[in-house]
Each structure stands twice: as C-alpha cells, then as structure tokens.
Amino acid sequence: MKRRTLDILFSIGGLGLAALLLVIGIVLTSNANFANTYVRDQLGAQNITFTPADQLSDDEKNVECLVENAGKELTTGKQAECYANEYIGLHLKNMAGGQTYADLGQPQSQLRxxxxxxxQTNDPALADLQAQLAEVSAxxxxxxxxxxxxxxxxxxxGFSExxxxxxxxxxxxxxxxxxxxxxSLxxxxxxxRTPPSRTFAAPSPERADTTA
Structure with missing residues (x-):
C-alpha cells in the first residue's frame, strides 16, 4: 500500500473521530448547562437565605460553609448540600436528640x-400525658x-453534581x-509531502535481525 494513501486514510478516520468527540462534547455541555440552570432556578424559587453572620449560633459558627454563605441566597448545588447537612441536619439533631421521623413514631403511638x-379511667395524669403527646407530635x-x-x-x-x-x-x-x-492535519x-510512489512495507526478516 502506498504511504500517502495510508496517511490519508488514517487522517480521515482521525477527523471523523474528532467530529464525533466534538458532537459528544456539545451534548454533554448542553446537559451540564441545563442541569446548572434548572438547579439555580428551582432553588432560587424557594427564596431560602442563609442566616446572617451576626445571627449564627455558636454551633453554626463552627461550620465553615455556614459562615462562608452567611446572609447569601441559596442558588447552587453546593449551597444546597451545606444547608441540608449542616443547617437543617444540625437543627434536627438538636430538636429531637438525633431521632428521626420513624424513631418518634413509637413513643407517639405509646403516648396515644x-x-x-x-x-377511659379518668386518670389524673391525663393532662400531663396529653401535653407529652402534643409535644412529641409537634x-x-x-x-x-x-x-x-x-x-x-x-x-x-446530586443533580447539580x-x-x-x-x-x-x-x-x-x-x-x-x-x-x-x-x-489528522x-x-x-x-x-x-510524501512522494506518490513511496510504499509502506514491513521490514524484511533479514533487516529486522540486523537491527536487533
């Protein structure tokens, strides 16, 4: 096979593959832009704002991302992660001693x-039990x-990631x-630049032995 023909074939194949990678890149960029815009619009619609720096509790001041975003509007995925894990998570832990919605179901049922x-028995402790039930339910x-x-x-x-x-x-x-x-170029x-008459051939066994 002529060397020029082989170079042209490889170059055309390379250009085709480059075009394919370019198309894939454009599709991925479109998806990335959609994800970022969608997350920003959805979070922005919630009108969530981080607590200002001067109103942070002592526990919140120890959380770096809460301090960095203090007073800012929540519009990005990283901010959503911070607000979910560090702000809401911290308050839920302090409110119910770390108990989840499922954990509180058992004491609520028992109190009921x-x-x-x-x-039924006109127990004098009824008012106290009702108060406990109301607290646990809340x-x-x-x-x-x-x-x-x-x-x-x-x-x-996760969507933003x-x-x-x-x-x-x-x-x-x-x-x-x-x-x-x-x-390819x-x-x-x-x-x-290669002479049209030049061919591409594998080295002969004798030449290969000499080279070795």
Missing amino acids: EQVATAQ QRDTVFKGETLRGLLLTSY MGTKAGQAATVMYLGAALLLLL AGLVHAF
Whole structure:
C-alpha cells in the first residue's frame, strides 16, 4: 500500500473521530448547562437565605460553609448540600436528640395508647400525658418537614453534581477532539509531502535481525 494513501486514510478516520468527540462534547455541555440552570432556578424559587453572620449560633459558627454563605441566597448545588447537612441536619439533631421521623413514631403511638387509657379511667395524669403527646407530635411533624426539605435539597445537589461531571466530561471530549484534529492535519500534511510512489512495507526478516 502506498504511504500517502495510508496517511490519508488514517487522517480521515482521525477527523471523523474528532467530529464525533466534538458532537459528544456539545451534548454533554448542553446537559451540564441545563442541569446548572434548572438547579439555580428551582432553588432560587424557594427564596431560602442563609442566616446572617451576626445571627449564627455558636454551633453554626463552627461550620465553615455556614459562615462562608452567611446572609447569601441559596442558588447552587453546593449551597444546597451545606444547608441540608449542616443547617437543617444540625437543627434536627438538636430538636429531637438525633431521632428521626420513624424513631418518634413509637413513643407517639405509646403516648396515644396511654392517653386513651387515661381517658377511659379518668386518670389524673391525663393532662400531663396529653401535653407529652402534643409535644412529641409537634416534634415528629417538624422533623418530617425538615427531613423532607433536606431530601429535596440533597436531590438538587446530586443533580447539580451530575451537571458538573457532564461539564468535566465535555472538556475531556473537546481536548480529545482537538488532539485528533491536530494529528489528522499533521497526517494530511505528511501525506501530501510524501512522494506518490513511496510504499509502506514491513521490514524484511533479514533487516529486522540486523537491527536487533
């Protein structure tokens, strides 16, 4: 096979692959932009603002991301992760001693049974039991809302991370396409500088032995 023909074939193949990587990069960039815009718009619609620096509690002041974002509007995935894990998570832990919505279900059920029994027997402790039930029910309701918001914010964070990864992958595709384009152009230049009569042949066994 002629060397020029081989160079042209490899160069055309390289250009085709570069075009494919470019298209993949454009698609990934589009997905990354969509993810970032969607997360920003959805979080912005919630009108969540971090607590100002002068109003942070002692525990909150020990959290770096809460201090950095103090007073800022929540609009990014990283901010959503911080607010969910460090702000909401901290308050939920302090409110119910670290108990979750499911954990509070058992004491709530027990108190309901005790209140029902006390009502039937006219137990003097009825008022106290009702107060305990009201407190546990309020805690469980608050924890449920907090855990729900926390989950939604972490979902937004995960979606934003997918967009970030897509952007990084797009950069790799662009770099690969640029490298293949340069190599293909170099191959074409080499092809047209190579004499048309020159052929590409593997070295003979005798020459290979001599070289070795």
